[in-house]
Amino acid sequence: MAEGKAPDTSKAWARVKHALTGRPSRGQWVVAALFLVLGFAAVTQVRATNDDDFAGMRRDELVTLLETLDSADERLTQQRAELAETQRRLQQSSERNQAAIDETRRAADTLAILAGTAPAVGQGVVITIEDPDETVLAGPMLNAIEELRDAGAEAIQVNGVVRVVAQSYVTDDANGAVRIDGREIKRPFVIEAIGDSHTLDQAVMFRGGLADQVEALGGEVDVEQVKSLEVTALAEEREAEYAQPAR
Known part of the structure; x- marks a missing residue:
């Protein structure tokens, strides 16, 4: 079978070259003008819409x-x-x-x-009771506590180990031991009380008060006023057995 001839493309390329390099025809000018007019109109419309959205209202x-x-x-x-x-x-x-x-x-x-369930700090007095003959028992100790309370003491501890509160009680036994809330207190007795230091001092030293009672028993009382005193002994929390809040 004989081989066919390749198509002649030289004429087609010549027409393309003429269209690109030749002088534009009247129809081409008209089409170009229409594109320019349409483009300008579109741009103008967009700008008008953006510049004034309410122009048509x-x-x-x-x-x-x-x-x-x-x-x-x-x-x-x-x-x-x-x-x-x-x-x-x-x-x-x-x-x-x-x-x-x-x-x-x-x-x-x-x-x-x-x-007595929280520690306290403040001014107050430190009272030291020397009792070499062991004759100062529960009575004088209870009087000392009551006099300090009456003088406005807000926190009291004895020997740094027992916190004295409203429910505290003082006892002694046949051996001369003094107990507060059932706990034995060794001599010398050291009572620390927070409150107005001058008032507490006077409550101990007034005529016929604690100092005179202890001296009459052969003991000795020393009172020191301090600007800052820490009461760290804590009392056990106690629930009321009979009393209930009034409503």
Whole structure:
């Protein structure tokens, strides 16, 4: 079978070259002009739309729109005012709550000190009772505690190991041992009390008071006023057996 001839493409390439390099025809100029006009119109339309979105609205529509915007602005202003007032009330309520919490905490701390379940620090006195003949028993010790309480002592401990509270009791035995809340207290007795140091000093040293009683028994009392005294002994927490909160 004979081999076919390759197609002649020289004429086709010649026509393409003429179209690219030759002088444009009238039809080509018309098409180009139409493209330019359409492009300019499109750009102008986009710019007009972006520059003025409301150009096509009627006067009454614009008035309605402005009134709507004014109304919305008034509502936002009112809402801001209401939120500010709510914030103010919440802040006041929070401050009152915090004040109540602080007051409750202070009251709880005070009750814990008076109940002997928390340590305490403050000015006060250190009372040392020397009793070489072991004649100072429960009576004088109880009187000392009562006189200190009457003088405003807020926290009392004896020998650094026993916290004296409202329920505390003082006893002695046939061997001359003194016990507070059942715990034996060794001599010399050292009573530490927090309160107004001058007033507590006077409560011990007044005529006929603790100092005179101890001296009459052959003992000796020394009182030292201190600016800072720590009471660290703690009493056991006790639940009321009979008393209940009144409602």
